[in-house]
Amino acid sequence: MNAYIEEILETVKTKNPSEPEYHQAIHEVLESVSLVLEQHPEYLEAKILERLVEPERAILFRIPWVDDQGAVHVNRGFRIEMNSAIGPYKGGLRFHASVNLGILKFLAFEQVFKNSLTTLPLGGGKGGSDFDPKGKSDAEVMRFCQSFMTELCRHIGPNTDVPAGDIGVGAREIGFLFGQYKRIRNEFTGVLTGKGLNWGGSLIRPEATGYGSVYFAAEMLATRGDSLEGKSCIVSGSGNVAQYTVQKITQLGGTALTMSDSNGHIFDPEGIDEDKLQFVMALKNQRRGRIEEYAEAYPDTIYTPTDYSEDSNPIWDHKADCAFPSATQNEISGKDAENLLKNGVFLVCEGANMPTSPEGTHLFLDSSILYGPGKAANAGGVAVSGLEMAQNSMRFSWSREEVDHRLRQIMKNIHTSCVEAADRYGSKGNYVNGANIAGFIKVADAMMDQGVV
Ligand code: NDP
Numbered sequence: 511m512n513a514y515i516e517e518i519l520e521t522v523k524t525k526n527p528s529e530p531e532y533h534q535a536i537h538e539v540l541e542s543v544s545l546v547l548e549q550h551p552e553y554l555e556a557k558i559l560e561r562l563v564e565p566e567r568a569i570l571f572r573i574p575w576v577d578d579q580g581a582v583h584v585n586r587g588f589r590i591e592m593n594s595a596i597g598p599y600k601g602g603l604r605f606h607a608s609v610n611l612g613i614l615k616f617l618a619f620e621q622v623f624k625n626s627l628t629t630l631p632l633g634g635g636k637g638g639s640d641f642d643p644k645g646k647s648d649a650e651v652m653r654f655c656q657s658f659m660t661e662l663c664r665h666i667g668p669n670t671d672v673p674a675g676d677i678g679v680g681a682r683e684i685g686f687l688f689g690q691y692k693r694i695r696n697e698f699t700g701v702l703t704g705k706g707l708n709w710g711g712s713l714i715r716p717e718a719t720g721y722g723s724v725y726f727a728a729e730m731l732a733t734r735g736d737s738l739e740g741k742s743c744i745v746s747g748s749g750n751v752a753q754y755t756v757q758k759i760t761q762l763g764g765t766a767l768t769m770s771d772s773n774g775h776i777f778d779p780e781g782i783d784e785d786k787l788q789f790v791m792a793l794k795n796q797r798r799g800r801i802e803e804y805a806e807a808y809p810d811t812i813y814t815p816t817d818y819s820e821d822s823n824p825i826w827d828h829k830a831d832c833a834f835p836s837a838t839q840n841e842i843s844g845k846d847a848e849n850l851l852k853n854g855v856f857l858v859c860e861g862a863n864m865p866t867s868p869e870g871t872h873l874f875l876d877s878s879i880l881y882g883p884g885k886a887a888n889a890g891g892v893a894v895s896g897l898e899m900a901q902n903s904m905r906f907s908w909s910r911e912e913v914d915h916r917l918r919q920i921m922k923n924i925h926t927s928c929v930e931a932a933d934r935y936g937s938k939g940n941y942v943n944g945a946n947i948a949g950f951i952k953v954a955d956a957m958m959d960q961g962v963v
Contacts, residue, residue: 530613542946599635602676623949632894655686700902720754722890739763745839836861844869
């Protein structure tokens with residue numbers, strides 16, 4: 511890595527201590543971008559990189575709320591408005607106990623390049639809270655969402671910043687958040703995406719991230735004259751992204767063998783077919799139970815709890831062809847990556863954001879496997895959010911087939927952009943460099959056009 515990039519990284523670390531995920535995300539992007547700097551000295555003079563690593567705005571606020579017993583709780587809320595060079599800030603809200611400033615800054619930073627790759631006019635942002643919806647009643651989640659939106663509503667708007675869901679924020683939470691925005695602002699507008707179908711949502715938005723990830727995998731396989739037909743797949747997570755990843759794998763002729771949550775994973779040697787997936791959807795989306803219950807319902811399945819004191823997770827130690835990490839950041843350690851390669855996995859497609867540790871990423875890049883990084887592979891979610899915004903502006907809805915067709919085309923275009931950028935800057939077949947460079951150039955050029963702002 512060149513000295514200029516090293517210096518920026520050191521400054522980021524000094525200015526943003528205790529934010530390892532943010533450092534990790536910046537490190538990876540700048541490592542790729544260093545390949546283009548020689549041909550673009552103008553970016554150096556305009557301090558594009560120094561500006562990119564500094565959020566345009568970071569909002570931090572208090573969220574007081576009352577539980578069903580009348581006890582008062584206080585959580586912390588955030589919205590990181592990272593970069594608006596190519597459109598209004600866009601990115602999800604995450605409700606999870608692990609949320610902090612560094613995690614949301616890493617996610618907002620990734621979002622800038624991901625949104626650029628979609629070809630839609632979307633800037634990058636991310637937000638959320640350290641509130642944990644697990645074990646809370648619907649009424650508690652509603653009161654929390656209302657308190658969260660009471661502050662957030664003054665910072666967002668359909669032409670300013672348009673949040674969506676992420677971990678812990680699904681259809682239920684988006685409904686409560688939208689209701690409170692509408693009540694306070696007295697306007698019915700496309701200020702959030704992932705809305706319900708009968709009040710402004712888009713068909714295929716729930717499916718989009720998972721379907722898009724599998725479409726991206728299909729594109730990668732096609733470069734080797736292959737397809738998902740007959741492939742065995744490891745999928746992690748059991749939330750929104752994992753569910754629709756499993757569904758699309760099955761539809762394209764593959765077999766999903768595993769799903770997980772933060773307590774452990776199930777391995778079903780027969781595969782998770784559509785009926786079993788419906789069981790998981792009811793378990794996770796309605797009953798809000800644990801994945802362990804799958805093994806009680808389907809006795810041929812093996813449930814293994816996760817032991818976080820170990821340096822590897824047994825979910826990544828099954829024989830398979832493909833892996834779709836779809837739960838959370840850094841879920842694949844260096845040891846897990848070794849296990850995947852040892853077991854014959856030749857495609858890794860990241861539904862989650864930054865699920866692979868730096869050690870794992872280097873192992874994948876040094877091998878000859880097909881490795882699709884999250885900012886390209888999981889861009890289908892935000893892409894259909896962009897389509898939801900377009901439909902809201904037109905006050906018109908496209909059919910399921912129309913949106914799915916557009917999603918498939920966007921994933922194909924993202925794949926082509928990654929391949930071409932990697933080729934052009936001397937790292938053929940490296941989707942990490944391809945995605946970072948293609949995403950970066952469009953944002954950097956827009957920043958050049960708009961002056962020093
Ligand atoms: P959900 O909340 O629907 O599901 C998250 C899943 O991951 C759950 O099974 C959850 O288990 C598991 N999980 C969460 N945190 C951890 C952890 N620390 N360790 C182990 N497992 C964990 O979220 P999504 O499916 O929406 O998001 C999954 C990933 O995909 C995230 O990285 C997100 O940023 C990314 N993503 C999501 C998009 C979307 O449209 N939703 C778009 C692009 C990326 P448990 O229930 O036990 O917490």
